[in-house]
Amino acid sequence: MKALVEHIAQSLVDYPEAVQVEEIHEEKAHVLRLSVHPDDIGKVIGKQGRTAKAIRSVVYAACGKQNGRVRLDIVD
Template sequence: MIKDMVEYLIKEIVEKPESVLIQERQQGDVDIFEITVDPNDRGKVIGREGQTIKALRVLISTVVTSNKKFLIDLVQL
């Protein structure tokens, strides 16, 4: 559910949605979502002063109703 939401939101932001790759893994009790996008789209995902990626994290944390922990990481190619 979270992975699908992250993927949908990221694909709406970038110019090359076909290059979006989301990998999910667990580390202890934390779900980690590693996002890979086209290098030209990194700035759009991060946003000015990190506003876009921060907003994405807030939005996801609002949707997650349990005390589940997660981390959204933008992977650099």
């Protein structure tokens, strides 16, 4: 999952070297925290959050039901 989110984010931003994805295993969910350069946060979120929603949809589809819950947080 981490590599998928990194690849998608790096293809969207102007500063791909600043993309970082951190995996956190919580009790009820698997959390992916995406952080990007401050100038690129708007590109990752998109108008009205559409790009962020699309990234989350891809992650949820790739995860499948057998891997449990996955949450993608976009942090600055």
